[in-house]
Amino acid sequence: MNFFRHRLSGVSALVLLCAVAGCSSADDDASTVVPSPSAKAAQICRKLDAALPAEVDGLRRRDPEPASTLTAGWGDPAIILRCGVVKPPKMDDDGADAGEADGVGWLVEKQDDGTIRFTSALRVVYVEVTLPKSRAAEGMSPLIDLAPAMKKTVPEGIAD
Numbered sequence: 261m262n263f264f265r266h267r268l269s270g271v272s273a274l275v276l277l278c279a280v281a282g283c284s285s286a287d288d289d290a291s292t293v294v295p296s297p298s299a300k301a302a303q304i305c306r307k308l309d310a311a312l313p314a315e316v317d318g319l320r321r322r323d324p325e326p327a328s329t330l331t332a333g334w335g336d337p338a339i340i341l342r343c344g345v346v347k348p349p350k351m352d353d354d355g356a357d358a359g360e361a362d363g364v365g366w367l368v369e370k371q372d373d374g375t376i377r378f379t380s381a382l383r384v385v386y387v388e389v390t391l392p393k394s395r396a397a398e399g400m401s402p403l404i405d406l407a408p409a410m411k412k413t414v415p416e417g418i419a420d
Contacts, residue, residue, distance in 0.1 A: 292324035294331055297344025301385045304414055305330050305343035308387065311409035312341070317395070317402040337392035339402050345388045347419060348379050361400045362407035370396075378403060380410065384417040 297305060309329040314321050319335030332341040350356045350369055357368040358381060365381035366389075374393035378400070379386055389406065391398060 292326075292331055292333070292340060293342070294326060294328045295342050295344040295346075297330070297385065298420065301344045301420070302330065304385045305387075307413040308343050308385075308409055311413050313405055313409065316405040317398055334402075335395070337394055339392070339395060340390045341406070342388045342390075343385060345379065345386045347386055348377075348388075351379065351381070359400055361403035362411075364403065364407045364410045366400070366403060380414065382416055382418070383410070383414045384419055385414050386419050387414060 306329045309332060312321070312332050316334040316339055319339065322333050322336060322338060324331055324333045324338060324340060330343050333339065348367060348369065351367055359366050359368050359378075364383070366378040367381055369377045369379070371377055371390075374396060376391045376396045378389045378391075380388075387410065389403060391402065395402070
């Protein structure tokens, strides 16, 4: 993915996501499968977990089961964060949608079930954040709350 060529401003991405997600209906539970990253990535993910905020987009932290430092959640239905995921195939697509939230780049993918999946770009570990259908219209606003922890613990670079 040519991130810089397809970069959207936070506001533009929010408008885009609101338009794309506007037809959502009932919520489905988000996946909470625990990733299996390398030891180096898992170490970074543990640091990220310790730095994550207690609230995201006004929702209190409620980690999904099974409990892991590689996953986190906020609200019900939950905004789910998974750290150490594999590189999504769309990351290599020059036409993929990308956005930036407070200095952190994200690949943006609307899923068939109405959820929105964001995967961090230009960071040494891939971090995935999934918004449930009921929160898809929130756009990138939850990512703004996650940006300080991301910038503090997940260095810029290219993931393995």
